Amino acid sequence: MTKVIKNGTIVTADLTYKADVQIENGVITQIGQGLRGDEELDATGCYVMPGGIDPHTHLEMPFMGTYSSDDFESGTRAGLAGGTTMVVDFALPNPGESLLDALKRWDNKSTRANCDYSFHMAVTWWGEQVFDDMKTVIETRGINTFKHFMAYKGALMVNDDELYASFQRLAELGGIAMVHAENGDVVAELSAKLLAEGNTGPEAHAYSRPPQVEGEATNRAIMIADMAGVPLYVVHTSCEESHEAIRRARMQGKRVWGEPLIQHLTLDESEYFNQDWDHAARRVMSPPFRNKQHQNSLWNGLQSGSLSVVATDHCAFTTDQKRYGVGDFTKIPNGTGGLEDRMPMLWTHGVNTGRLTPNEFVAVTSTNIAKILNCYPKKGAVLVGADADLVVWDPEKTKVISAESQQSSIDYNVFEGHEVKGLPRFTLTRGHVAVHDGEIRTQEGHGKFVEREANTTVNKALSTWKELTAPRPVERTGIPATGV
Ligand code: DUC
Ligand code: ZN
Ligand code: ZN
Ligand code: ZN
Numbered sequence: 001m002t003k004v005i006k007n008g009t010i011v012t013a014d015l016t017y018k019a020d021v022q023i024e025n026g027v028i029t030q031i032g033q034g035l036r037g038d039e040e041l042d043a044t045g046c047y048v049m050p051g052g053i054d055p056h057t058h059l060e061m062p063f064m065g066t067y068s069s070d071d072f073e074s075g076t077r078a079g080l081a082g083g084t085t086m087v088v089d090f091a092l093p094n095p096g097e098s099l100l101d102a103l104k105r106w107d108n109k110s111t112r113a114n115c116d117y118s119f120h121m122a123v124t125w126w127g128e129q130v131f132d133d134m135k136t137v138i139e140t141r142g143i144n145t146f147k148h149f150m151a152y153k154g155a156l157m158v159n160d161d162e163l164y165a166s167f168q169r170l171a172e173l174g175g176i177a178m179v180h181a182e183n184g185d186v187v188a189e190l191s192a193k194l195l196a197e198g199n200t201g202p203e204a205h206a207y208s209r210p211p212q213v214e215g216e217a218t219n220r221a222i223m224i225a226d227m228a229g230v231p232l233y234v235v236h237t238s239c240e241e242s243h244e245a246i247r248r249a250r251m252q253g254k255r256v257w258g259e260p261l262i263q264h265l266t267l268d269e270s271e272y273f274n275q276d277w278d279h280a281a282r283r284v285m286s287p288p289f290r291n292k293q294h295q296n297s298l299w300n301g302l303q304s305g306s307l308s309v310v311a312t313d314h315c316a317f318t319t320d321q322k323r324y325g326v327g328d329f330t331k332i333p334n335g336t337g338g339l340e341d342r343m344p345m346l347w348t349h350g351v352n353t354g355r356l357t358p359n360e361f362v363a364v365t366s367t368n369i370a371k372i373l374n375c376y377p378k379k380g381a382v383l384v385g386a387d388a389d390l391v392v393w394d395p396e397k398t399k400v401i402s403a404e405s406q407q408s409s410i411d412y413n414v415f416e417g418h419e420v421k422g423l424p425r426f427t428l429t430r431g432h433v434a435v436h437d438g439e440i441r442t443q444e445g446h447g448k449f450v451e452r453e454a455n456t457t458v459n460k461a462l463s464t465w466k467e468l469t470a471p472r473p474v475e476r477t478g479i480p481a482t483g484v
Helices: 072-081 099-110 128-141 160-173 184-196 203-207 211-228 240-251 262-266 277-282 292-304 319-325 342-351 358-373 465-469
Strands: 002-006 009-011 016-018 020-024 027-032 039-042 047-050 052-057 084-091 116-122 145-149 176-180 232-234 256-258 390-400 419-429 432-436
Touching: 009 358, 047 358, 052 072, 052 342, 052 358, 072 084, 072 419, 072 432, 084 099, 084 419, 099 116, 099 128, 128 160, 145 160, 160 176, 160 211, 176 211, 184 203, 184 211, 211 232, 211 240, 232 240, 240 256, 240 292, 262 292, 262 342, 277 319, 292 358, 342 358, 342 390, 342 419
Parallel strands: 002 039, 009 047, 052 084, 084 116, 116 145, 145 176, 176 232, 232 256
Antiparallel strands: 002 020, 009 016, 020 027, 047 390, 390 419, 419 432
């Protein structure tokens, strides 16, 4: 059966033009004028864009004594409702566990996905097993990205020696290093001090993770990556200190990318202050929301290209789960949702305000990350042969965001009450119409795993550190006698 999206304007990361799109067996088979199909979707007045890719989700993740509430079914349903057609989730090994065993758990959970997905592998501990598994993960599982937590001391955090060893291994194998960049030692110290002084509420979470801890860790990770000769992707860049480090590294020719979240772009630290406990705790995430100056820095980064990708870090907890932290802010499960709202919020606050062009919107929500992750043009493109992961975007459609009408399984929404203008008319996942004028028609289990090979081109790291500092023979005279 042939489907045709008719009368729309195709918007990709670099082109805008009027054409119809024909789809067969989940793939784009023709782009042109006056195409006909067995089923026709009317895109009059709409943009036809590559579906969004959210490269940062935590679905059904065991974390801080509980599990994040959206699983691969509800999470991907939420994504599709908002125009996102692929998610990349983090597979987390337990301490001492092999990477491959952790992946088995993620394989089981993800069978319920409504759209395509991939995994990043987290490196939560270091040893010979992890060293060996990395090769298998890259070569047989099609996973080329490995995330390191520089925070969550005593749980997920890895130290600098482990970071350096892992980065060197990735450089050797053609992988990409990712970091959650916060100085976990300082966060632990600040948290203990705040608690001891009686600061137990959710606002103390923000005080315990100032921009400096993020800036320091980002700089450190960049330098370690440079020494190892590995490309580095910094997740949830939330502040100027971290952005500045990324900007400087890029200007020096280092292969470093930064990923702001839609939450940090549109919500600020006032969400923690003079608010009731539940309101503030529901917005506890790491890094925390920042002030307007940091927010402007992130927008500037997207506009200038120093920041590359907008994600969500979707990690949704119910109000009851957040209440584990009453009396001790360090026990509030860290995380917020955003999968359903990322695209409409970014369109509203980015495109409608003139900060981003529609083409730039496509770049930062889809195409850039598809290229970084090495799944372009299967994903992130409107091209013949690409997967028909598409969103037919109605720039005039409006709604007020509300937990009552959302797909996510939690009982609130951090964007509650925000009006958005720009929403999907249709969302297609490999040709299947999962969203049809606001009606959800997802198919549980439709999603397939997307393999991503090592990208040997991008991984020719630009570091000159090795040449400059490699030991070289020295002819030296006048060496004093030893043992004097
Ligand atoms: N930050 C969060 O807020 N939640 C999940 C993990 C993380 O790094
Ligand atoms: Zn993180
Ligand atoms: Zn995360
Ligand atoms: Zn808003």
